[in-house]
Amino acid sequence: MLPRFDLSTDLGRQGYDQCLARLRATASSSSDAAATVERVVADVANEGDAALVRYMQKWTDPQFTADRIRVQPTELASAVRELDPELREAIASAIKQVREYQEHILPRDPKPIELGGAELGLRFTPVDSVGLCVPGGTAVLFSTLIMLAVPAQVAGVAPDRIAVMSPPPTRTGDQAVGDISPIVLATAHLLGITRVYRIGGAQGVAALAHGTASVEPVDMIAGPGNVFVQLAKAQVAGVTGTDGGFYGPSEIVTIADASANPARVAADLIAQAEHDPGKCFLVAWSPAVLDDVQSQIEKQLRERKRVAAIEKALTQDSCAVLVADASQAVAVANEIACEHLNLAVADPDAMLKEVRHAGEVFLGDTTPVAAGDYYAGPSHCLPTGTTARFTSGISCYTFLKRTGTVAYRQGMPKRAIDHVARMADAEGLDAHAASARLRGE
Incomplete structure (x- = not known):
């Protein structure tokens, strides 16, 4: 059901690149x-x-x-x-x-912090x-x-x-x-x-x-x-x-090795596919792992209610990616920069150190993505369409503004006045220079 692309072949790389391009296009404004x-x-x-x-x-x-x-x-x-x-x-x-x-x-x-006679702070x-x-x-x-x-x-x-x-x-x-x-x-x-x-x-x-x-x-x-x-x-x-983010159609990348429970991996992929639309990427360096997960998808799909939506998502907007090793698997995950990243591997904490781009990371196949969707704590409003490369999910930070504070409580030191005035004069802003020099009179 999941199209499979072997990145060691030109045809496989081409198929994967096309799938990635469709994912990136969801966040593009150059459209009707x-x-x-x-x-x-x-x-x-x-x-x-x-x-x-x-x-x-x-x-x-x-x-x-x-x-x-x-x-x-x-x-x-x-x-x-x-x-x-x-x-x-x-x-x-x-x-x-x-x-x-x-x-x-x-x-x-x-x-x-005290720097050069100034008391400098930050307010949220x-x-x-x-x-x-x-x-x-x-x-x-x-x-x-x-x-x-x-x-x-x-x-x-x-x-x-x-x-x-x-x-x-x-x-x-x-x-x-x-x-x-x-x-x-x-x-x-x-x-x-x-x-x-x-x-x-x-x-x-x-x-x-x-x-x-x-x-x-x-x-x-x-x-x-x-x-x-x-x-x-x-x-x-x-x-x-x-919020500065693109929080669009749901997506997941799962990196799986031979230690992963294929039923759990398949369940997470199906869960995201049922969002209609949903986009799913399964990455492994073992063809047997891909085969086992695929078999579980076909088995579990018969038990789900939103079958049409799931089948459409898995066949049209998703893929399985066969890579050379764990290092290339992480490189693919960083390239996709997905909303949800599930590390269904024997040592997820070690692999996490190499992850640079993901909205939220789920460690081990014992951690269902659904826990993050409903309950765990971090918001499930996460960047999609590869935008985790440069933005983050919703959190309390989203609704806070940062405001710097500056106080020369004992007046500006002469050295600081001289430096400010010299820089202002160099920019041709003599009023700025005069404002600083006035504090030294």
Whole structure:
């Protein structure tokens, strides 16, 4: 089912390169999608609710109306009351786990340092308000709300300054009008969030950035979504802040050796493939390992519900890669720079030292990627489309600003004044020089 490419052959290298090129293309703005997003963002900026409703009708629900944009507080409270008690316990436990991890990594202001008569410091402060993108068109990803909101709250963003956009299910044919997931609503209530909008796509991002009569603008937008959501975030950057990442279709790279349990490896690949779309890469230096995992994929696939989506992902957007050795396997993983990297090898800690690019790394075949998706602690909102080469996943860091501080409490030393003035004069900025010299008079 997984196309196999042997990197020791020209044909295998060509097939792998083509697969990698398709992966990189998902994060490219040079496409028809970019032109569509540009038009949508401009329309919402100029027309507000009218354009927002029009695009929601076009892509989500033909009967969508402006009065459905904002979720009412009573709906949030009702959703919690109706939530299955065992699911509520699981959600509350996940919130607690993620919160404790994010609090553990939260940066603290460093102690000031004295340099050349100056007291120099650094302050971390949160953004004032954020809009969180929670997918909802084809799958109910209430876990994404946890993975976005908890890091923002730990950073210091107040719950009443957090907005959530999550669209109702995409309506097709004669389906009844669907609504935003009640589990998303219940999760928002458990997190203390009251501002929830039934919107999504590029139009939702544009509304959060520019504001409309029904949607209050925010200072930052963060979260995953399809290519239209990601491109919209890029286009509104500057109007509002963004998370700076490309968090698109899910993907996984698994490096496996003979010690790996093929059933576990296959299960992780299938789990990411069911995202629809999902992209999976299996890397090994043993043909037998590839064969064993492939057999397990075919066996387990019969037991899954989203078979069509999984088969499509595995046959069209994924591949198995046969490499020469462990060193080349890591080189391939660094090249793919994937969202999830699973090191299903005998000594994952040793291999981890060679990993440079990955959104999140899962050590050993005893560690399911699903644990990171729902519960472990690090956010599952991770860079995709090979962008882990230069960006990171969502965390409390995402919602913090860094501000330097400078204090010459005893006045500037003469040596510092002379150096500043000399440099300013060399740049032709005599007012800067004069400002420094004035402190020495």
